[in-house]
Amino acid sequence: MAGYKFLTSTHQDFSDRSAGEKIVCFGDSLTYGTGASSGKDYPSQLSKMISRPVINAGRPGDTTASALQRLEKDVLSYSPDIVLITLGGNDLKNGIATDTAFENLKMIVNLTHNQGVRVIIGGLHIPFKDRGYGRGYQKLADETGATLIPNILEDIMGNRQLMSDPIHPNDAGYKIMAQRFHKALQR
Numbered sequence: 001m002a003g004y005k006f007l008t009s010t011h012q013d014f015s016d017r018s019a020g021e022k023i024v025c026f027g028d029s030l031t032y033g034t035g036a037s038s039g040k041d042y043p044s045q046l047s048k049m050i051s052r053p054v055i056n057a058g059r060p061g062d063t064t065a066s067a068l069q070r071l072e073k074d075v076l077s078y079s080p081d082i083v084l085i086t087l088g089g090n091d092l093k094n095g096i097a098t099d100t101a102f103e104n105l106k107m108i109v110n111l112t113h114n115q116g117v118r119v120i121i122g123g124l125h126i127p128f129k130d131r132g133y134g135r136g137y138q139k140l141a142d143e144t145g146a147t148l149i150p151n152i153l154e155d156i157m158g159n160r161q162l163m164s165d166p167i168h169p170n171d172a173g174y175k176i177m178a179q180r181f182h183k184a185l186q187r
Helices: 042-052 064-074 089-093 098-113 133-144 170-184
Strands: 004-007 023-027 054-058 080-087 118-122 147-149
Touching: 004 064, 023 118, 023 133, 042 054, 042 170, 054 133, 064 098, 064 147, 089 098, 098 118, 118 133, 133 147, 147 170
Parallel strands: 023 054, 023 080, 080 118, 118 147
Antiparallel strands: 004 054
16 A cells, blocks of 8 residues: 555564564554654554564554554454554643543544454553543453553653664664564464
8 A cells, every 4th residue: 555664574483473474564654653763663563573564554644543544444454364453642742531532543443354364462551641542441451352562662661772762763663663573463
């Protein structure tokens, strides 16, 4: 699809459980790679780690509502086996009600699961601004059976060596995100 990156790697690691599975990374600027050098967003780095193509369906500024609207076209149309989700940060930043954001996320996860797709969620926990999001991600995972990384930005956010700006990681920060998703894929 136009505007989305198809990422590949050259070396093979057949011991990885994700080998042969089509993976779509779906989310906002954290998925897109805002703040990263070319080829250093987390989906690109994950692709190299697992030696498999990965589709980057990240769109800066996406809220859970706008992501829900593009789910079919930008994710499900690829018939993925696994979808990695990083969504909710823009809802939190824009003051969207927590219940509304998690209703949208639950619909995204359920619609994806209905296609037989494994879902891994990169949750967010932002101290002092969380508004219950940390608990919301855990409840969502418990209710849907999705795999949860409770705080995809743990020890990244606030660390100047890992951030390109106050919100987005740099190349090294995105590498840590990729490593966390890689570990979750192997579970």
